[in-house]
Amino acid sequence: MICSPFVGAKDLRARALTLRSERFATELCWQEILDGIATEKQKLGKLPPGIAVLRAECDAVFLSRFLAFLELGKPAAIFAPDCTPQEFQVRRQLLGPAFELDRDGQLTWEDLSQPVRHHPETAVVLFTSGSTGAPKAVQLSRRNIEANTRAVIRSLDFDRATEQTLFLPLSYSYGLLGQVLPAFATGVPSLLLERFIDVRELLDAGEARGMWSGVPSHWEALLRLTRGQDGKCQGITHVVSAGAPMSVDLRKRLRERFPRATLYNNYGLTEASPRVLSFSSRDPAFFVEGVGYPVGDFSVKLTPEGELCVQGSQVMLGYLGDAPGTAEKIRDGWLHSGDGATLAANGLVTIHGRKDELFNIGGERTSPHEIAAALRDVPGVEDVAILIEDDPLYGAKILAFVVCGDSLAASGRAGLQAALASRLSPLKLPREYFRLTRLPRGANGKLLRAELAALKGSATRIT
Amino acid sequence: MLDRIRNSLRKAGMNPAPDSPDALLADYGLDSLMTAMAILELQDEFGVKIPQKAVTPENFESLSSLAALLGSLGAGKPE
Structure with a gap:
């Protein structure tokens, strides 16, 4: 020994x-x-x-x-x-x-x-x-x-x-x-x-x-x-x-x-x-x-x-x-x-994402993680990232980037909103949805937020 | 063929994929993990098997080098 x-x-x-x-x-x-x-x-x-x-x-x-x-x-x-x-x-x-x-x-x-x-x-x-x-x-x-x-x-x-x-x-x-x-x-x-x-x-x-x-x-x-x-x-x-x-x-x-x-x-x-x-x-x-x-x-x-x-x-x-x-x-x-x-x-x-990512929307304190988790539960959604932008009226605007199958993408924004309605209060529903083939992640799997923001211009908007 | 390769790289997660055939793929985020996904997509797209010994930095340097590799494996040849 x-x-x-x-x-x-x-x-x-x-x-x-x-x-x-x-x-x-x-x-x-x-x-x-x-x-x-x-x-x-x-x-x-x-x-x-x-x-x-x-x-x-x-x-x-x-x-x-x-x-x-x-x-x-x-x-x-x-x-x-x-x-x-x-x-x-x-x-x-x-x-x-x-x-x-x-x-x-x-x-x-x-x-x-x-x-x-x-x-x-x-x-x-x-x-x-x-x-x-x-x-x-x-x-x-x-x-x-x-x-x-x-x-x-x-x-x-x-x-x-x-x-x-x-x-x-x-x-x-x-x-x-x-x-x-x-x-x-x-x-x-x-x-x-x-x-x-x-x-x-x-x-x-x-x-x-x-x-x-x-x-x-x-x-x-x-x-x-x-x-x-x-x-x-x-x-x-x-x-x-x-x-x-x-x-x-x-x-x-x-x-x-x-x-x-x-x-x-x-x-x-x-x-x-x-x-x-x-x-x-x-x-x-x-x-x-x-x-x-x-x-x-x-x-x-x-x-x-x-x-x-x-x-x-x-x-x-x-x-x-x-x-x-x-x-x-x-x-x-x-x-x-x-x-x-x-x-x-x-x-x-249970972890809810970075503390410094918590934000207020319409007076409600929310985390992007909560919204992402709800989206991940929608059948057909493979991966999700949420970006928050400033909004003069609500304080924050929620943008969702999803990796999903063709049939879910075909159901459009209305389909996604309907699927989320039972999971999230109306204020927490994303304002816009974008479709990507894959989310930008670093070598350790962490989401690269700056790259995600840069992709907004070229990603497919789901309408 | 370059378009098909570019598309396969996008499916593997390279967003954006380079326009230039000689651009270094490493500058567009091609790391070991993305290489694994790219191999799967290229094999699916071109119906060839990429052997492990062909997975070298030289072969995966650019769209051009990938085109050469796939060509040597029989991709793009008429049935």
Whole structure:
């Protein structure tokens, strides 16, 4: 048995697997990662002060180095390997003193011109986009990370996973902290794919097995890729979604395609290390509503305005170099999510979209999420986004962008309004409807609002 | 053929799709996820199978390169 000092001497199951670097995939053998950590520690020698810049290449070398830094108690900032030079500079400036090593552990550059300003307990720095679009450097401690690992192992039933396939970027908290570390702690063999498109190889070869994790857009694509090939994907036991809201409609379609799998819906924030809420299809409410239940030792509450706040061991140390931003985000020990929510008596949380997206129409306070949810329920509607514009009379004008079938589009605006009338009060009915073949979403599945607004001119208006 | 390719890319989520045959598709949002959807649409539209080894940045660089790829797979040839 192998003991990892990482999750408090938890035993790892040793797997006698050979590390293979396939053309498209890297099979992670945790024994070799442990050996890799020891090698990395030897390479690292005396480190400069400041934060190490680590580029999250999709390979065992990056993971071994990342884990080595974690074990040595030296802080590391994780960068996407395809980060542009400009993106790199903006993020690097947030760190204070920093340095980078090559694959052999030799210093390639260091910048010690600024005084140290990171929190003394910082273990990992991950970047997230703030509400203004400027990136923020989230400082997480080892305690934060270990608490998340334990919470995820439990909520995603990692102990029942025989293996996992990963195509999520390792610079992303979901991939690195939410999937890799729990697998490391439980010894779950993991296959890393550098490109999502390479899932086709696995599907074609009948090698799709175990736990698969993605954002809802990945799952929409996987539903298309496995259409008419049900036999090829029945080895998948855990369908894990996080990073963006997953509609009840998508959950139902996933249940149909993967009848033998357990489905998991999750919600989190990088600032919460990241997993906050989780929910599985074993719960009958999963196919009705809701986002999930608090994981780990999280307590949750709502502000009077309906914003979700959380408190627990996973709450970040703060934003590096941004004390005012930190003070705004964490108040009296509670992390403000920025999302509107409701709490059921049994603890089930339903998220209603960004708090700063709540708007008033004709005096009624509404969220675009409520309108989008009602539209998603209309048969024939595949995807929805709502844009709000100012209106001199009502305060707000609601525009709906839908991805829908031809027959629904043919029923026109009148058909859509009639379908919504039983679900929404008259003030909340969209003023205009536009049809798109697909909504503009970023790599992590999040809706790109600016692009949506720009599409208004070229989208087909439904009349 | 370029119009059919452009249409397939739109169905895969590229809104707008470029007019120029040599415009870089990456500048129009072609990432790994959209590539997966584009492959499905192109296979449906042209009745060919795009093998995994053909899924390279070079082949998916532009409308022109996609036309060349599809041509090499037999698309657009008379029955």
